[in-house]
Amino acid sequence: MKIVRDEKSGTFTFVPDKRSEKRILASIIKILKPGDKIFYDGRDEDRDGFPRLFFYAGAQKKEKVEKGNGWTSISIACIGGIKLTLSGNTKEDRREVSQIRDACFFGRGELIFIGETVVDEKKAIKVTVRHCKLCKANMINRVACEWGICDACAAKCQHRYISGAIRGGSLDISIGEFCDSCGRGKPEMADENMSQTEHHCAVEK
Numbered sequence: 001m002k003i004v005r006d007e008k009s010g011t012f013t014f015v016p017d018k019r020s021e022k023r024i025l026a027s028i029i030k031i032l033k034p035g036d037k038i039f040y041d042g043r044d045e046d047r048d049g050f051p052r053l054f055f056y057a058g059a060q061k062k063e064k065v066e067k068g069n070g071w072t073s074i075s076i077a078c079i080g081g082i083k084l085t086l087s088g089n090t091k092e093d094r095r096e097v098s099q100i101r102d103a104c105f106f107g108r109g110e111l112i113f114i115g116e117t118v119v120d121e122k123k124a125i126k127v128t129v130r131h132c133k134l135c136k137a138n139m140i141n142r143v144a145c146e147w148g149i150c151d152a153c154a155a156k157c158q159h160r161y162i163s164g165a166i167r168g169g170s171l172d173i174s175i176g177e178f179c180d181s182c183g184r185g186k187p188e189m190a191d192e193n194m195s196q197t198e199h200h201c202a203v204e205k
């Protein structure tokens, strides 16, 4: 799949490469209407170690309860729907696949169908990851999706910084200060560290 990121409109466009992708997208377009959810259902890696994401369009989410000897496990299963496998052919597409996974996983575990479009004479679909809870804007970035607040609203936030664990890209976790309402990190943090280091160096000279 070719994946086109549009920061301004907060959308991804999925353009089919293979014949099977063309068919799947065409049937998704037939059953979904704008605003419908496409559920994220995990990932694996292809033969070359590149990420592959699985989604279900037009599915129902059902709670699956399993009981064993002294334990109960509750999980969410997707029932029915059309399975969409998202994988990229180029390096750029693969990078987008990883970013979509993070935005979905730390967001709400779904994509939102915006509508159909045509790219290079192929029927494509436009999706977003989450809507901003304050202004309803489309969002595709991980931090925005995780906290449910778009960059424009975060810029207007009266930040209340607290200390805690901050997730970097992938699974890195560090301790730092971030706002507990919009999730954005304290901007001076890097500079403060820098000036301390510089001061330390100056003393040693």
Ligand SMILES: [Zn+2]
Pocket: 132, 133, 134, 135, 136, 137, 149, 150, 151, 152, 153, 154
């Ligand atoms: Zn907003």
Ligand SMILES: [Zn+2]
Pocket: 154, 157, 158, 159, 160, 179, 180, 181, 182, 183, 184
């Ligand atoms: Zn804030």
